[in-house]
Amino acid sequence: MDRNSKKAWLYLLPSLVLLGLFLVYPLIDVAVYSLEECFNFASQTYQGVGLYNYSYVLHDPYFLQAVENTFVLVIITVPVSTILALVISTALSSIRPLRKLYQTVYFLPYVTNTLAVGLVFMVLFQRTEYTDGLVNLMLAWFGAGPVDFINGPHWAKMFVLCFYTVWVVLPFKILVLTSALASVNDEYYKAARVDGTSRTRIFFRITLPMISPMIVYLVITGFIGAFKAYSDAVALFGTDLNAAGMNTIVGYVYDMLYGDSGGYPSYASAAAILLFVIVLTITCINLLVTRKRGEGGVSL
Template sequence: MGNDRKQSITAWLCLLPAIIFLGVFLVYPMIDVLIYSFEEGYNFASRSFLGIGSYNYSYVLHDPYFIKALKNTFIIVIITVPMSTGIALIISIALSHITRLKELFQTIYFLPYVTNTLAVGLVFMILFRKTAYTDGMVNILINAFGARSIDFIEGPYWAKMFVMCFYTIWVVLPFKILILTSSIASVDPIYYRAAKVDGTSKLRMFYKITLPMISPMIFYLIITGFIGAFKAYSDEVALFGTDLNAAGMNTIVGYIYDMLYGNSGGYPSYASAAAIILFSIVFTITVINLIVSKKTVYYS
């Protein structure tokens, strides 16, 4: 018993730095944000408030800017997460069947992941934005097919959302391809050899062998994809500038930032309420995914 107690104390001492770090930089800020969200009429300068209640949540949920940000965020999540995962899966399967120059293709697909987000956004602006001198490369291609030019950056809402989703998918694809390619490579070849002996088609092998074996990684990418998409902000700034409300392309995280530091900033209580709402949405979706995964994810 003495030896077990000593090992237990040693283990807790090893974990202590991580526990302190998480407590100071994760648990305490979350509790602080929760408290801020219920403090009505909080004054940042005097650090005083008028009372405790749910007014901050009511204000945020009725704020047209937040409703717009919520709509934009959900559209980005619903479109980009499944599409990026599906495209990454197709590319990963194609890469797994390449024998020559396989490493070269993997490197090419991974390059956008190590490129600065704002630099990629600037390139997308050049490709899609109409200026006094040019309509942009994309519009040149559109004109070649006889269609009229579209201002994707300052034009209609659907055009801006198309660019936003396209950009988001482009940015997240490399990481997903890397994870899925590694996952497919880790599948034991004996399963495929046994399936070939039975005369199983490649399509059936994919559905019955490859997909179940890599399902934990697909589930991981979906969960992290949802969380990442709900936290979208820097991508929008890279394309549409810092005044996302004027562009009609703000997100929940952008709304929180605006409430803290933007032109309409100085309202930490409203920002805290919006942050708690965002946390609740992400937490709920994550729990739903975990419940669904029990029936759809295969853990060998």
């Protein structure tokens, strides 16, 4: 190892130490907990080592419900929010006057407290003995009956959670895509206009290939963020998500540690490892698919 390599490793050492302390060690510790059967947190004792905790979690109806809710949330919110962000970013990039003002307005929900936004959504969607809520008032204009989106059927609650999640993540995606669109070399557009290329063909042949790395980044981080959803559901449906039927995988882990059914760190660790495997698998699949397709190129 030459002198430059030693310097490089020396510069990397603080980051490696921090990663080891706050990422690698906790992951190993959680994996060990997940294999210790009937672990007693007070006495730090367990009865054996095996896969019983995983078997229990995979057969727990609350966990299965949490997995279903999480996957529905991921499948709906990630593509919807990404497509909406792309459409809005493209529209903003074509507007010269007041562009910065519009970007600021769209970014405001991202810097607003999550629980505060959740309270606003509860006011909009929740039915009470005094009012049906603003959304139901708007539905009445079209002759639709009132729906209890907060305490009613599962599909209605899932709709509110997906709507809320898209609302929260949309500003960041708009900001990233707007910056990506601004970085595209204008010479490509000029050459396309000289050739008489239509706007639609320019968008799909030039714009999308040039910003595809950012879209891939947003999709992958969107999947990871949606799988870690918890505070969104709490903001809308309260802390007893199992009773509401709206728990997520992260919420299940929290309940096993601190909730009414808490005190089971082994079960919580097993659920956390399962979540890690799911997120890692989907991320690897995304990376493999995008690598095979390549970053794309400009072609007319």
